[in-house]
Amino acid sequence: MHLSADTLNDMPHRQRVALINSLSGYKSANLLGTRSADGQENLAMVSSCFHLGADPALMGMIMRPHSVDRHSLEYLQDTGVYTLNHVHADILHAAHQSAARYPRQVSEFAATGLTPQYLPGFAAPFVAESRIQLGLNVAEIQTLAINDTVLVIGRLAHIQLPGYALGADGYVDIEKAGTVAVSGLDSYHQGRRLARLSYPKPDQPLTDMAAPADDRKPNGQDAD
Amino acid sequence: MHLSADTLNDMPHRQRVALINSLSGYKSANLLGTRSADGQENLAMVSSCFHLGADPALMGMIMRPHSVDRHSLEYLQDTGVYTLNHVHADILHAAHQSAARYPRQVSEFAATGLTPQYLPGFAAPFVAESRIQLGLNVAEIQTLAINDTVLVIGRLAHIQLPGYALGADGYVDIEKAGTVAVSGLDSYHQGRRLARLSYPKPDQPLTDMAAPADDRKPNGQDAD
16 A cells, blocks of 8 residues: 555545554653642653663653643753653553643643652652653753754653663663553553564674573574 | 662663663664665664654654764765665564674665665665555754764655555554564564553543443543
8 A cells, every 4th residue: 555745635634643653663652740940740641752872861852832742841941850751551541641631730640640759859750650760851952943843852860760670781671661662642552572682793693682592593692 | 779870871881872772662663775876775774763743744763873874874865765664573683684784885685685675756765575664755854963963854755554554543553564663772572552542631531442342441432
């Protein structure tokens, strides 16, 4: 089936939005926690967080200033800090519900039954129920002229995660932590590991590092 | 377990890279297809594609110009076009292998056994084996001063997908199409649907639209 740019233009708006939102593939599911300078807490579901670099440790996220993102964006701009909290199955409904258009004076924490939690010296609220919690300092905010979305770049200041999820090699097993993925606007998925593949080199076969040692194909080698 | 920015700074480089790459959550797995002006084909695995907007239909991706991304980046800059092709389990090893540092004159298509395929009038190669294939025109390329990564923004020109994956509401069922997700640097996951949740509104309960009609909780309503 082939759809061209013209086909897209002719589609009803809602259908088009659902379609385009599905095309990038699986997306991360995070709860964005912010607090205004005068103490109003805000929580919003975001599916547009991405890795930007490890040194310095940076994450990007795209926000739509004319949507429910507007309060969050305002608060993180004012205070310079925000949190990202992985969504797992037990808090999925609450997380999705946080995207409803609540009035400014309503905290999405209270409205959805999630619990704000603070670290000393860090002004943005974490989601206590989340298993992987990140605290970030705003590093850069840029409006993309092409469609007026906003690119927020944050520098990692705090990482809180269960010890069982952190491997000796630094990999965090987000499947073990129950983190979910999003597709499209409203579909949520659990991950089931297919493989962890060794570092690829020309003319060297790949090994599945997640397989038991005896099963490692084709020759039991490990990644370097 | 709590890790601060200082803990991060003290970690060995490889561990730190694996850790930070795991933190954003599940990432999309796409094969980036490009061709140089003089006909050299290139294929590279990318895990940093994200939805940027539906009208116009835009996707973003982050590239590292000092890595294996450099050939792809050069080619898409020169020709103004590229493709993104969803990875599924059957082409997972080939897709991961495409990230090895092959010399410029080697096509990763040939090296990994994947098949380049063209649409008339569109100069970048699609991956024939992929089930969801996107053709994009370069809309904007911007170097992010904060860490010298490059943000590439593309406008959707072509979408090719199996009819069985496209729903009447525009949602593309990427789980049905077998699309995989990435976590960290090397872990690949299949999706297993938890729910499709109705459009959230204050003071309205959510419905699982993926559940059989009789099971829809709490009151069988549909999303508007």
